[in-house]
Amino acid sequence: MTAEAASQNLVDRASRVTRKYQVGGKDIFPNVYLAPMSGVTDISFRRLISRISGGRTGLLVSEFITVEGLTRLNPRICRQMAFAPEERPFTVQIYGGEAERMAWGATMVEEAGAEFVEINCGCPAPKIVRKGGGSGLLRDLDNLKAIIAGVKKAVKIPVTVKVRVGWAEDSINLLETQKVVEGEGAGALVIHGRTRQQGYKGLANWDLIALAKSRATIPVIGNGDILKAEDVIEKLERYGVDGVAVGRGAMHNPWIFNQIADLYEGKAAKEPTLEEHAAIFAMYLELLREEQDIEGRMLGKLKQMGARVLKCLPDCKGARTDVLRSNTINEFFDNLHKLLAGITDYRGRTLEQVRELNGKDANEVVFGTDYRN
Ligand SMILES: Cc1cc2nc3c(=O)[nH]c(=O)nc-3n(C[C@H](O)[C@H](O)[C@H](O)COP(=O)(O)O)c2cc1C
16 A cells, blocks of 8 residues: 555544544543643643644643642642643543542642543552552552542532553453442543553553443543554544543654544644654743743753654664753754754654653653652
8 A cells, every 4th residue: 555545544544433522511522632641741741732733632631640739738739730721621630549538639620620530540659559549449449439429529520530450460350440430420431451560561451441341331531552643543443442542652752643633634644744843842842931940850851752752763863862961951952953954864753663662771761750659
């Protein structure tokens, strides 16, 4: 198949998949959204995604937020709830192991003006699990039930729940969890197709996600291993889910939401040009500057995105290291422009070669420590 025919084929396939779902009577369209990633998907990154998608994001979600910090009015934690006017509809995701505090936190989310509140049942970090929160809830479904019931009672906005398929390979309990989530009246179920034991390794189990979907009475959003627009279409076609959430793939391919929105409008999914690669970093810096003025932190965020996005460009190994070792923002952009100028026969990105989503070197991507440790 020629590249043109393949591209048209994808447009045709996109015209046949489910493209929206509803939560609490509100349309989520397109049904593909940026999964929450602590240390990554802060307001600046989300606004970047929204901007490069021409505002065509179906839903945006905060990083996970501790209800301990929220209800104690910790200023840093409360700021994490902030979202921009263009981020609509917006979900704030909260975590914790105590029903009362979760309900209290949810009322603060509602007061902040979010459309939805999401309960995190997926975080694998031991310090969170020990207190019964995150994926710890998968081992205590009675507590999960109490938490959903308490949150539902405390707020009028719809409550969604994000889970993993189970704690470990030998204790997969997705269907039991789903029964609790649906029984307590949640508005949608987001399923990351890995167990807590897997962390982020191995592949997500989409067959289990499909099984849950086949029995579901509420929208089911699948999550895991999506890297490019075609993966989105394939997941919707093969597994019948109502929507998909894209995590680490969005760091390699922040254009994926724009590509999907184009496909849903019957247009081909464009690969970003080299100029668009330069532009996205400039745009990110502008958005970072609106939130903070600490040079080191902004440089860190640029490098975080650079480590992923630039990995998908051809033949840029040495130059990429220079970009990532830059000591100042100016140096970062000088090195970035040198890297892009050095690519003479650009034929598109090499996403297929990005196998190790988390980066091979421990120091390559530093983020989300709260979520992991
Ligand atoms: C650095 C990092 C931080 C994350 N933070 C959150 C979070 O705050 N809340 C949440 O529900 N999931 C979080 N996740 C999980 C992602 O939302 C997603 O479920 C997971 O990465 C699988 O999707 P993927 O294979 O597309 O990356 C995080 C993942 C990573 C890699």
